[in-house]
Amino acid sequence: MSDLEEAEALVNAWLQPLGDEAAPCGPDLEYEPEFLELTQAAAGRPETQFGPGEPPDWRGVVQRSEAMLGRSRDLRIAIFWLRGSLHLQGYRALLPGLKLIGGMLEGLWDVVHPLPDPDDGDPYARVNALSLLASGEGLLTDLRQCAVVRDRAVGQISGRDVELATGLAQPVGEEAVSGREQLARMMAAVVERDGGARDDALATVAALRTLQSTISDRFSSADAPDLKPLLQLANAVAALMPREVAEASPDADAESADSEDAPAAVHAPPAAGGRGLSGGIQTRDDALRAIDMVCEFLERTEPSNPAPLFLRRARQLVNHNFLQLMKELAPTMLPDVARIVGVDPDTVESPQAP
Numbered sequence: 001m002s003d004l005e006e007a008e009a010l011v012n013a014w015l016q017p018l019g020d021e022a023a024p025c026g027p028d029l030e031y032e033p034e035f036l037e038l039t040q041a042a043a044g045r046p047e048t049q050f051g052p053g054e055p056p057d058w059r060g061v062v063q064r065s066e067a068m069l070g071r072s073r074d075l076r077i078a079i080f081w082l083r084g085s086l087h088l089q090g091y092r093a094l095l096p097g098l099k100l101i102g103g104m105l106e107g108l109w110d111v112v113h114p115l116p117d118p119d120d121g122d123p124y125a126r127v128n129a130l131s132l133l134a135s136g137e138g139l140l141t142d143l144r145q146c147a148v149v150r151d152r153a154v155g156q157i158s159g160r161d162v163e164l165a166t167g168l169a170q171p172v173g174e175e176a177v178s179g180r181e182q183l184a185r186m187m188a189a190v191v192e193r194d195g196g197a198r199d200d201a202l203a204t205v206a207a208l209r210t211l212q213s214t215i216s217d218r219f220s221s222a223d224a225p226d227l228k229p230l231l232q233l234a235n236a237v238a239a240l241m242p243r244e245v246a247e248a249s250p251d252a253d254a255e256s257a258d259s260e261d262a263p264a265a266v267h268a269p270p271a272a273g274g275r276g277l278s279g280g281i282q283t284r285d286d287a288l289r290a291i292d293m294v295c296e297f298l299e300r301t302e303p304s305n306p307a308p309l310f311l312r313r314a315r316q317l318v319n320h321n322f323l324q325l326m327k328e329l330a331p332t333m334l335p336d337v338a339r340i341v342g343v344d345p346d347t348v349e350s351p352q353a354p
Contacts, residue, residue, distance in 0.1 A: 028115070075105075086142045091159065109218065159237075187241055201237055204238075334348065
């Protein structure tokens with residue numbers, strides 16, 4: 001069993017509740033010595049006047065996280081596990097880590113640690129934990145440092161190399177910059193021997209979009225961490241895949257003639273149901289897919305464009321009626337508006353996000 005297959009098996013196990021019905025996610029280990037040891041291992045030690053610094057002990061982070069996740073289902077520990085796995089196994093460890101975090105938010109929301117405030121239900125502890133996904137001091141830095149490619153015959157590509165080569169970031173000082181074509185050739189050599197690398201790159205982009213959608217559904221827009229920088233980097237990695245291999249759409253052959261003059265970039269995985277929009281927009285589901293396609297295009301070709309943020313917000317509101325929109329966008333005005341139209345404001349419920 002490969003490292004990634006083993007990681008997938010662990011994730012599947014950790015997404016199952018523990019046996020205790022009273023505490024299906026086990027105890028909260030935040031105040032246990034092992035949690036402090038985990039935090040310290042991930043932080044390392046800065047250099048001082050009394051001695052040299054020490055880098056994070058990522059192997060220790062992974063080992064401690066795996067032992068603790070066997071006893072407690074905890075978003076904080078899951079994120080530590082993901083971060084450590086990236087440093088040890090490289091970029092492809094991102095996918096199982098995203099599945100773990102997303103699965104906890106979806107399937108264990110009511111019981112996963114850290115729990116919401118018992119008095120008012122405020123999930124601030126979860127917001128703080130997830131903020132590491134978008135923080136420059138957390139997962140984004142890990143992705144920049146991790147090996148996207150580590151191959152004896154090809155060489156090594158880091159996430160930072162991808163950022164610089166694709167224009168997502170500018171070099172600092174005399175920082176070396178590899179050409180996009182050079183990285184694309186290296187990536188093609190890897191994919192030629194291991195097509196799974198391309199599949200994982202596409203799946204990682206999809207997993208990040210799913211996680212962002214889940215976070216947006218679970219938290220207020222003010223609290224939800226923005227995963228856009230992670231998604232931009234994941235899109236950039238996928239865009240370096242050889243074009244003739246990286247086509248993910250079942251209609252790729254029909255579209256190839258129209259895309260020959262477009263910049264080399266990866267196609268997103270097909271939307272739910274696997275259907276394209278070749279027949280135009282006929283249903284609400286088609287309209288939602290069209291919004292997704294516009295967002296994916298802009299994120300891929302214009303990473304700094306803010307339009308996808310507003311488009312995804314609009315997508316979440318498609319199923320709302322007028323009063324539901326008022327509740328979502330201007331909740332303080334809802335009671336007055338509801339009384340005008342003769343509706344009890346307490347009966348206005350938000351629909352499920354599409």
